[in-house]
Amino acid sequence: xxxxxxxANQKGGxxxxxxxxxxxxxxVLKGKRVLxxxxxxQGQCATxxxxxxEPGAFNLLIADQNPDQVIRSxxxxxxxxxxxxxxxxxxxxxxxxxxxxxSFTHGKLIPAAKSDNLDYVIIDTSxxxxxxxxxxxxxxNGVLIPCAVDYLATDGVFSIAATIKRIxxxxxxxxxxxxxxxxxxxxxxxxxxxxxxxxxxxxxxxxLRPIHRATILRxxxxxxxxxxxxxxxxxxxxEYDQLVEFILGWE
Ligand SMILES: Nc1ncnc2c1ncn2[C@@H]1O[C@H](COP(=O)(O)OP(=O)(O)O)[C@@H](O)[C@H]1O
Ligand SMILES: [Mg+2]
Numbered sequence: 302x303x304x305x306x307x308x309a310n311q312k313g314g315x316x317x318x319x320x321x322x323x324x325x326x327x328x329v330l331k332g333k334r335v336l337x338x339x340x341x342x343q344g345q346c347a348t349x350x351x352x353x354x355e356p357g358a359f360n361l362l363i364a365d366q367n368p369d370q371v372i373r374s375x376x377x378x379x380x381x382x383x384x385x386x387x388x389x390x391x392x393x394x395x396x397x398x399x400x401x402x403x404s405f406t407h408g409k410l411i412p413a414a415k416s417d418n419l420d421y422v423i424i425d426t427s428x429x430x431x432x433x434x435x436x437x438x439x440x441x442n443g444v445l446i447p448c449a450v451d452y453l454a455t456d457g458v459f460s461i462a463a464t465i466k467r468i469x470x471x472x473x474x475x476x477x478x479x480x481x482x483x484x485x486x487x488x489x490x491x492x493x494x495x496x497x498x499x500x501x502x503x504x505x506x507x508x509l510r511p512i513h514r515a516t517i518l519r520x521x522x523x524x525x526x527x528x529x530x531x532x533x534x535x536x537x538x539x540e541y542d543q544l545v546e547f548i549l550g551w552e
Contacts, residue, residue: 303415304552305422306479307441311464312457313428316447316484317341319518320544321425322349324445326527327545329380333420336372338410339385340437341427342393347384350375351525359388361409362433363395368413381419383410389427396432403472406436421548430464438468443479443551450496451485451514458500478507479551482544486511509547512540 308321318341325337339346344354352375360366361383371383396405414422426437438444444465448458458481468474481504487493501508512518515537521528528538 303411303419303422304443305411305414305424305441306443306445306548307424307426307437308445308447309426309434309438310446310448310457310461311428311430311434312449312454315428315449315454315457316482316512316518317428318343318345318349318425319521320445320447320482320484320512320541321423322346323521323528323541324544324548325421325423326377326380326529327541328421328423328548329377330529331545331549332379333549334379334381334418335421335423336381336383336414336417336419338383338422338424340389340406340433341385341425342387342390343427344384344386344389345522346382346425347386348522348525349527350377350382352382352384354386355384356386356388357383358385359392362392362406368410372413372417381417393427393429393431393433396436401432401436403436403439403468403474406433407440411440435464435468438465438476439472439474442476444476445479445482445548447482447484447512448496448500449485450483450493450500450511451487451490452492452496454496455499455503458504462504480509480547481507482509483511485514487514510540510543512537512544
């Protein structure tokens with residue numbers, strides 16, 4: 302069985318890419334076969350993995366290449382990728398203009414992932430609203446919503462939750478919200494606590510354990526390493542490991 306998790310939030314800088322890459326690699330370290338798909342024109346999944354950006358997403362969605370041509374293996378055994386680069390922005394525009402069905406991205410990716418016997422597909426998305434983001438949600442069994450709690454950020458979660466509800470109600474989507482992941486958590490600041498309480502009141506059972514603000518997560522992109530490679534004993538690695546365990550038990 303292949304489980305697809307899309308990481309989404311219309312806000313930028315909330316830890317989507319950090320979460321997508323570390324979740325994907327964390328699952329691999331638990332023995333799973335994982336495909337990481339970068340649907341953000343910034344192409345930062347490649348950066349954290351120490352790889353070169355490439356127009357994998359564009360070639361899959363627009364240039365009509367086969368999944369086999371764009372799904373790459375990596376040095377990390379059992380970690381496969383569809384990387385992105387700035388051409389993904391063209392894909393976003395084209396998909397916004399063409400009337401592709403909401404199931405378009407799903408159809409391009411998921412059957413191939415299933416026939417390759419992949420256990421998980423993790424999709425990273427860009428911080429904007431549009432056809433490609435909605436297709437990425439529709440492709441998923443579950444949507445994971447990172448939310449930076451260092452400033453009052455609940456409105457971002459409200460808007461993505463509203464988008465998800467609409468896709469569910471109007472477009473016959475069978476998935477659900479996997480969880481809301483507080484990021485940049487810092488227990489000494491009032492903002493962190495207030496935001497977390499706010500989210501707890503509104504989304505109670507969907508709230509996951511927070512990822513603390515940690516400089517080492519920034520260093521991952523500089524070093525081209527996941528948190529499990531950079532320092533598996535760090536608190537950040539332990540927190541992402543808890544997320545991995547949660548996802549393994551989900552569904
Ligand atoms: N918990 C954290 N603590 C400190 N820095 C973080 C944390 N999570 C992510 N970052 C850093 O913050 C920046 C934005 O994170 P990123 O994952 O790229 O967010 P998004 O994909 O939502 O735009 C990056 O430089 C990243 O390394
Ligand atoms: Mg990102």
